[in-house]
Amino acid sequence: MSGTRLQSHPASAAEVARLAGVSRSAVSRTFIEGASVSAETRARVLAAAEALNYHVNHLARGISKQDSRPVCLIGATLDAPFHARMLDRLTQALQRARRMVMVINTGGADGPGAGVHQALEHALSYRAVATVVLSGTPPADLVAACVAAGQRMILLNRADPLPGICHIRVDDAPAMRDAVSMLLRAGVRRCALVTSASGTPALAQRAAHFRREAEAAGLSLRVWQGGPTAYATGQRAARELLAGADRPEGIFCVTDLLAFGVIDAARHEFRMEIPRDLSVIGFDDVAQASWGAYDLTTFAHPFDAIAEEILLRIGSTELPEAPILLPPTLCWRGTVRPEG
Amino acid sequence: MSGTRLQSHPASAAEVARLAGVSRSAVSRTFIEGASVSAETRARVLAAAEALNYHVNHLARGISKQDSRPVCLIGATLDAPFHARMLDRLTQALQRARRMVMVINTGGADGPGAGVHQALEHALSYRAVATVVLSGTPPADLVAACVAAGQRMILLNRADPLPGICHIRVDDAPAMRDAVSMLLRAGVRRCALVTSASGTPALAQRAAHFRREAEAAGLSLRVWQGGPTAYATGQRAARELLAGADRPEGIFCVTDLLAFGVIDAARHEFRMEIPRDLSVIGFDDVAQASWGAYDLTTFAHPFDAIAEEILLRIGSTELPEAPILLPPTLCWRGTVRPEG
DNA sequence: CTGAAAGCGCTTACAG
DNA sequence: CTGAAAGCGCTTACAG
Numbered sequence: 001m002s003g004t005r006l007q008s009h010p011a012s013a014a015e016v017a018r019l020a021g022v023s024r025s026a027v028s029r030t031f032i033e034g035a036s037v038s039a040e041t042r043a044r045v046l047a048a049a050e051a052l053n054y055h056v057n058h059l060a061r062g063i064s065k066q067d068s069r070p071v072c073l074i075g076a077t078l079d080a081p082f083h084a085r086m087l088d089r090l091t092q093a094l095q096r097a098r099r100m101v102m103v104i105n106t107g108g109a110d111g112p113g114a115g116v117h118q119a120l121e122h123a124l125s126y127r128a129v130a131t132v133v134l135s136g137t138p139p140a141d142l143v144a145a146c147v148a149a150g151q152r153m154i155l156l157n158r159a160d161p162l163p164g165i166c167h168i169r170v171d172d173a174p175a176m177r178d179a180v181s182m183l184l185r186a187g188v189r190r191c192a193l194v195t196s197a198s199g200t201p202a203l204a205q206r207a208a209h210f211r212r213e214a215e216a217a218g219l220s221l222r223v224w225q226g227g228p229t230a231y232a233t234g235q236r237a238a239r240e241l242l243a244g245a246d247r248p249e250g251i252f253c254v255t256d257l258l259a260f261g262v263i264d265a266a267r268h269e270f271r272m273e274i275p276r277d278l279s280v281i282g283f284d285d286v287a288q289a290s291w292g293a294y295d296l297t298t299f300a301h302p303f304d305a306i307a308e309e310i311l312l313r314i315g316s317t318e319l320p321e322a323p324i325l326l327p328p329t330l331c332w333r334g335t336v337r338p339e340g
Numbered sequence: 341m342s343g344t345r346l347q348s349h350p351a352s353a354a355e356v357a358r359l360a361g362v363s364r365s366a367v368s369r370t371f372i373e374g375a376s377v378s379a380e381t382r383a384r385v386l387a388a389a390e391a392l393n394y395h396v397n398h399l400a401r402g403i404s405k406q407d408s409r410p411v412c413l414i415g416a417t418l419d420a421p422f423h424a425r426m427l428d429r430l431t432q433a434l435q436r437a438r439r440m441v442m443v444i445n446t447g448g449a450d451g452p453g454a455g456v457h458q459a460l461e462h463a464l465s466y467r468a469v470a471t472v473v474l475s476g477t478p479p480a481d482l483v484a485a486c487v488a489a490g491q492r493m494i495l496l497n498r499a500d501p502l503p504g505i506c507h508i509r510v511d512d513a514p515a516m517r518d519a520v521s522m523l524l525r526a527g528v529r530r531c532a533l534v535t536s537a538s539g540t541p542a543l544a545q546r547a548a549h550f551r552r553e554a555e556a557a558g559l560s561l562r563v564w565q566g567g568p569t570a571y572a573t574g575q576r577a578a579r580e581l582l583a584g585a586d587r588p589e590g591i592f593c594v595t596d597l598l599a600f601g602v603i604d605a606a607r608h609e610f611r612m613e614i615p616r617d618l619s620v621i622g623f624d625d626v627a628q629a630s631w632g633a634y635d636l637t638t639f640a641h642p643f644d645a646i647a648e649e650i651l652l653r654i655g656s657t658e659l660p661e662a663p664i665l666l667p668p669t670l671c672w673r674g675t676v677r678p679e680g
Numbered sequence: 681c682t683g684a685a686a687g688c689g690c691t692t693a694c695a696g
Numbered sequence: 697c698t699g700a701a702a703g704c705g706c707t708t709a710c711a712g
Contacts (some may be wrong), residue, residue: 083423092448108432264632292604
C-alpha cells in the first residue's frame, strides 16, 4: 500500500492483468493461497497491483467463495457493559480468523419485533456464513425461516433449543448452588432475587435455578422482577426491597448491571454498609465489577470461551445437536460477608 | 419469510424467474425501488420469491451498485464505555439508513501498527463506501494510501487535518474554559491534570487546552500522564498525586474512565470525601458518570450529533475541507464543590 | 412494461 | 504453469 496515484474508481483485476501482460486468471491465482503460478508471473502481477493500488474485491469473491462471506452479529444496547464485552471479544476472535463481521443493532427500530425481523432479513441478504444472535429473543418462526433459507444460526443464551440451530449457553445451575451457599455462610436468612422483566430466556432460567436452590436450602426468598436489564432497574429494586421492615440480608442479581444499581441505592439512599448490612452477588463479571466502587462478588461469564466456540462452529459444516454448555467461574470479591 | 422448505443453497433470481415464468430482468426490477414492472408480473415474482425463500444477494448487487456496499468502522477496545457508546449510536444510525456496517477490531493484533494496517486493507478489500476510524491514530501515510485507492475516509477526534479526508472533532476549547472556572469557583488553588500516555491527538489537544486555561487563570497545575486510557490508570494517577503533601484540591481528567479510577482511589485508599476534600471533573459523560457511585460532573461527548454527521457525509459525494467541530455540553453533577 | 444481451469483478474446471 | 471460456448472481442500457 504505497502510492500517490489518485483514482476515481478502484482498479480491477483486468487492469492489473493488462499492465502485467498476463491473463486475467493469472491475477486471480496470484491472490489465492496455494494456486499454481510461477514465481515470475507472480512477481509481475504483484508489481502491477502495487502500481495500480489494486486490492482483490472480496465482495465479488464472496459470490462464489464461501469463506469471504461475512459473519453477522445481531444485538441491541451494544453499549451495555455485557454486550460491549461480548462484542469486543467476538470481533477480535473473528478478526484473527480473517473473517469479515457485520454488526446489526436492533436497538433503534420502531418495535422490538421489527428490529429482529429486519436484522435477519439483512443477514440473509448479505449471505452471511453464519448469524450469531447475541441478545434478544428472535421469534421461533423467524429463526425457522432463516434456517429454511439455508442460513447457519448460532444463538447465545437462549433456553429452549430450536431444531437445526447451534446453541451456546452458560451452565449456571452449579453457580447458583454456589451463590446460595455463599449467602448461607454469610449468615443470610432472608434473601431476595432481583431480575429484569426483559424476558430473556437465559435470565429467566438463571432466576429459576437460584430460586430452586434457595428454597432447597430453606432461605426465605423474595422475588423482585421488573424493567429492562439496566442500572436504573437495580436502583428501583433496592428502593422497594429495602424500604419496609424485614429487609433482605442478601440479594442475588441475575446481572452485574442490576447489582450496581442495588448497591448504589443501598449505600446512598439507605445508608447501608456492604457487606456488613447487606450481601450482594452479581453475574457476568463485567469490567466495573472489579472497580473500587463496587468490588462485586460475581460469576465470570465465559466470554472468551464463547468466542472460541463460535469461531469453531462457523467454519465447520455441521452444527452440534445438543446445546454447548460453558461454565462460569466464581469471582470472590468484597460484597459478601466472609463468614457467619 | 415463511416456509419450511429446506435448501442446501439459497435460491437465485434465475430460479425465481423460471418459477414465475418471467425474465431474469423482471425479477431484478421487482426488487429495485421505482423500476418499471407491471403490477401483475410483480405479484407473480413476489409469489415465486416467497415460495423459494428468495432474498436479493446484496453481495452481488454491491459489485455494481454503490449503495449496497458496506460502511467500515475501525476501532479498538470496543468494550471501553466510550467506544461502546459511540459504536452503539453509530450502528443504530447506519441501520436506520439501511446501511451494512462492518466492524474491524484492531485490538487483538500483534502490534498496534499491524492492526490498523490490516484493518484498512480489509476496508479496501470489501469496497466500503466509507471508512470511519473511531479511535487510534492511523499513520498518515497509510491513510493517504487509502485515499489514493479511492476510499472515502472519516476520522474522529484526530487533531491534525490530513488532505482529502473528513474530520469530525469535539470542540473542547470552550469546555476547558468552563472546567477551569468551575474549579476556581469551588475555591481550588492547586489543581492537577490527568491524562493517558496513549498519544491520541484528541486527548493531547484537550489536555493542552486545559493547561492553557489553567495557567491563564493563575492556578498551580501538576500534569500527570501515563498508561493507557483506562480505569487503572486513573487509580495510579491518584495514588501518585495524593500521596505527598500539597495535594491538589481539584483534578481534571481528560476522560471519565480516568476520573472513575481517580475517585475510587481517593475515596477508598485515601479516605477522602468528594467534593469536600477534592473536586473532580471528567469528560465524555459515559453511562457510569450518572451512576450513584460517581455522580460525576463532566462534559457530554456529542455522540448522537457525531453519528448524524457521519451519516450525512457517507451519502454525499464530496467531503468538506475543514474539520467539523461539534460542541460538548456541560453535565453538572456532584463531584465539584458548588461555591467557594 | 418487457426480454435478450452485455456488463460488474471475481473463480474455476478445462485444454494445452 | 498458463490462458480462453463458462460460471457466480446481480444490474442496466437497448430494442421492441
